[in-house]
Amino acid sequence: MPSHSALPLALTQGDPAGIGPDITLAAWLRRGELDLPPFLFLGDARILAARALQLGLTVPLQAADPAAACDVFQDALPVLQIDAGISVNAGEPQVATAKGTITAIEMAVSLSMSGRTSAVVTNPIAKSVLYDAGFGFPGHTEFLADLATRATGKPIMPVMLLAGPKLRAIPVTIHIPLKDVPQALTSDLIVETCRITDHDLRSRFGIAKPRLAVAGLNPHAGENGALGKEDDEIVRPAIDTLRAEGIDAFGPLPADTMFHDEARRRYDVAICMYHDQALIPAKALGFDDSVNVTLGLPFVRTSPDHGTAFGIAGKGIAKEDSLVAALRLANEISGKTGSNR
Ligand SMILES: NC(=O)C1=CN([C@@H]2O[C@H](COP(=O)(O)OP(=O)(O)OC[C@H]3O[C@@H](n4cnc5c(N)ncnc54)[C@H](O)[C@@H]3O)[C@@H](O)[C@H]2O)C=CC1
Numbered sequence: 001m002p003s004h005s006a007l008p009l010a011l012t013q014g015d016p017a018g019i020g021p022d023i024t025l026a027a028w029l030r031r032g033e034l035d036l037p038p039f040l041f042l043g044d045a046r047i048l049a050a051r052a053l054q055l056g057l058t059v060p061l062q063a064a065d066p067a068a069a070c071d072v073f074q075d076a077l078p079v080l081q082i083d084a085g086i087s088v089n090a091g092e093p094q095v096a097t098a099k100g101t102i103t104a105i106e107m108a109v110s111l112s113m114s115g116r117t118s119a120v121v122t123n124p125i126a127k128s129v130l131y132d133a134g135f136g137f138p139g140h141t142e143f144l145a146d147l148a149t150r151a152t153g154k155p156i157m158p159v160m161l162l163a164g165p166k167l168r169a170i171p172v173t174i175h176i177p178l179k180d181v182p183q184a185l186t187s188d189l190i191v192e193t194c195r196i197t198d199h200d201l202r203s204r205f206g207i208a209k210p211r212l213a214v215a216g217l218n219p220h221a222g223e224n225g226a227l228g229k230e231d232d233e234i235v236r237p238a239i240d241t242l243r244a245e246g247i248d249a250f251g252p253l254p255a256d257t258m259f260h261d262e263a264r265r266r267y268d269v270a271i272c273m274y275h276d277q278a279l280i281p282a283k284a285l286g287f288d289d290s291v292n293v294t295l296g297l298p299f300v301r302t303s304p305d306h307g308t309a310f311g312i313a314g315k316g317i318a319k320e321d322s323l324v325a326a327l328r329l330a331n332e333i334s335g336k337t338g339s340n341r
């Protein structure tokens, strides 16, 4: 039986035309069966109500602030109202909703940093919709780090972790075009990513001495330089530095052979060089139950591993499993030592 924080989780609305409303409603309906930690929805109650009607679900909604949310949660889905100012059809994203989507994220961070909610759980955003509205960050991960940097006055580097029952995987470079990866990949970036990972796996995840398997960038980790020099010139020196600090990092490993069952038993986290090198195995091995966690922040942030799935929004087929896993993981790790190093 999990124990729940006395504070609610702050759950952002995400893109209101996506499946965020569907999976939020579905998760709340299963709160008793799954003994879910209480959450406070930050978004427009009218959008939730319209989606419940469309899906044929009976979900009472109640306006609540963080202090009231836990008491409300058993009987109604608590909502901290953020007006969308526009009506929304499932599956039809609109740039005009971006303001509310971003406000929900900002409020969740502010509430969590001031101790009024226990953690931030984000519903998926459509990055291109936000870009069209002038949003200057590649995704949540970078935006959350910027909010934390501004709030603390200290530079904060975020690390994206995909955490599932079969695999934890981290992309060192995150939301950048593949052609820019070799230029962006530096030994310093790998070292700092691994330091944050090692710290947070100990403090948040209770792993006493995390084993970090570091992937190479090139096929066969460069094949002694014949298939690319980055593995020997960038990745290997980073691993040497980490090992000298006492961090159990090893590699560079050929990425094609580090994700099969037996290989995964040898490490606690795979450190990958670019987005798809980490997220393809993570989603292939656990699309329904993996969680996107941002390490390095002074608060906990989790998210389902999937996106807005506009094609199935409002159709009653979106699975809430990854959101449920994100809510549970946020509750579990928010009780642990903070991420500040
Ligand atoms: N954390 C976040 O905010 C994330 C946002 N995105 C954004 O989502 C948008 C759409 O991205 P896609 O690449 O299409 O990925 P997607 O995850 O939205 O959809 C990929 C496929 O999986 C299915 N799917 C996704 N979630 C599902 C669920 N809960 N239940 C059943 N089926 C599900 C979809 O129907 C689709 O066939 C993009 O704008 C992307 O930037 C993508 C990943 C994470």
Ligand SMILES: NCC(=O)COP(=O)(O)O
Pocket: 125, 138, 139, 140, 141, 142, 279, 292, 303
């Ligand atoms: N593919 C993962 C993803 O896009 C999630 O990014 P973020 O919005 O959590 O930064």
